[in-house]
Amino acid sequence: MKKKTVTIKDVARKAGVGVGTVSRVINNSPHVNPKTKEHVLKIIEELGYMPNPHARRLSSGHTKIITTIFPQMVGEFHQLLLSGIDEVFEKEGYTSFVYPLYSENRYRFVRESSDFVLGTDGLIVDALNVDKLLKQYIPKNMPVVSVEFDSEKYDSVIVDNFYGGMIAGDYLSNFDGELFVITHSRKSKLESTVFEERVNGFIESIERKGRKVKKIFEIELDWLDAFKTAKTIFTIAKKALIFTTTDYFAFPVIEFARVKGFEPKEDFYLCGFDNLTLSNILNITTIKQPIKEMGRTAGEILLKKIKGYVRKKHTAVFKPELIERDT
Template identity: 30%
Template sequence: MGPTIKDVAKKANVSVATVSRVLNNQPGYSEKTKKKVLQVIEEMGYQPNAIARGLINKRTQTIGVLFPSVSSMFSSGVLHGIEHTAHERDHSVIVCNTDEDGKRTMKYLQVLREKQVDGIIFTSEVMKEEYYNALTMMNIPVVLLATSSVRYPFPFVKVDDKQAAYSATEYLIKKGHRKIAMISGTEEDPIAGTPRIEGYREALGDYGIPFQKNLLVFGDFGYRSGRIAMEKLLQTKAEFSAVFAASDEMAAGAINVAYQHGIKVPDHLSVIGYDNLQIAEMSVPPLTTVAQPLFEMGKLAAEMLLTMIETGTRVESRIMPHTIIERQSVAQLS
């Protein structure tokens, strides 16, 4: 049996209450006492009992994270950031895969309520009224990640999707491309669908390039949908020298179809993606893309949530920077 909190208190020559306050960052002791207690904890290898700590501070030291698709490379990137911060601050993470159409969201919100998580990071989905009502009843802090809501103003962390899509389209234009197709995400998706289309169209307009409806096709952000969308573009027989895909996975699917049709990237067709996932580096040729700082976004969302949990104060939303990562999938036209 390992050492107990009483053993630590006895060796440090302080009360059990003082050890408890040190463990939970509560006031009521000197810096000298704190150092002494922490030194004894390290020497004895004492591991605080999570249940006991929960009884003291009324918290479970766990946070819930809701993802529409846990298996996606995007989710993996932000989850690494979330777990990095959570574990650094002695919290566990419960990950819930809500499915892309949100069918399991209400079920998992109930599960997280029963688990008495201290806070929730809500990722990528649209914040519906039923979700908001369930979260409000839980009365715990919530941070939105890679999504936002005007109607339900939870603090959020995200990239400006419209501006990022504008940057991707403008990059192609400055490379000499005038006939630019777009493979968008889910049609009428207000989070990562519509804003990226708006950015694409606005860039075309600002550079005097007419929008062609037949050069806009839709996918679901996944690899397979990128392949299907690229086939649709080729079937239109429309001329285009470049494709902006609203995710790296769809871009990879488009490149694969181009290869099967004997279309060389970037010699015959330029492709730019969105996200800067690992697949962008693995693509042949390596994919030029708009980078979202996924790991940093996850870290920041967790930091914001834990600050709200620990202080009870609201935090400000954050727009994260995007950058163009140049690789070998875009050619300069003369």
């Protein structure tokens, strides 16, 4: 009697978790509780589950796998985006893999390994210039959706980052003080393209109002670097008006201000970008982008393409909005 093939659904059912959780464990995602990961790995070993995308493609024409490529994974943003994507694909029995493209070695693997592309039914590429970096390595008929970059070739899901920067500029320009920007500068073609757009929108806004930025600080995506930058700003400014192009930089700024006894909306003003959970807890004014909804929309578009839906290239654009709080 032929032994029944163990599927990812069998693992999920036995472990008492969702298919997406099993997928993230298999892919060694950092966004899984350590105890849950240990439990799922134990069930995988117990059942003898072995993913085999090529066998699935031969038997059904599909691997039931989709892959999301990120430039790097920092903080809550990517977790929210992935949760939106998984919400769509878990219902269809798909496994979702994540591939952070944060080094030349990992980029070389994509360029040189046919297994990478053949092992997936579709690609979601986040915050990278997919047209320049990946298009030539992707098969012509592979379903692809670009997120946070408006591709010329592929369907795209974007937030208007330039407009978001303008909103931040409109807000901070209402107050007296010196304007500062804390942002991340790309040092590699494999890094996110969104920060420049936000800075450009901010500058456009304040210049329309006859204001100028005192200084733009370009730093690594690092909490300590942002904390040190906050110290520099509060040292040189009598009253600082600070725009951080991600909430990830706003958190250490508000922490430095708290330690030194500076009061928001009295001694300084601060506006972040993303509206992550901690910005709500810390009452930080920020620019909201609908991250999970963007992931869900990207997933829905990709799923339709996998199922054979054909249409002209389309871009779904989400508008950011100001969430004014205590800073």
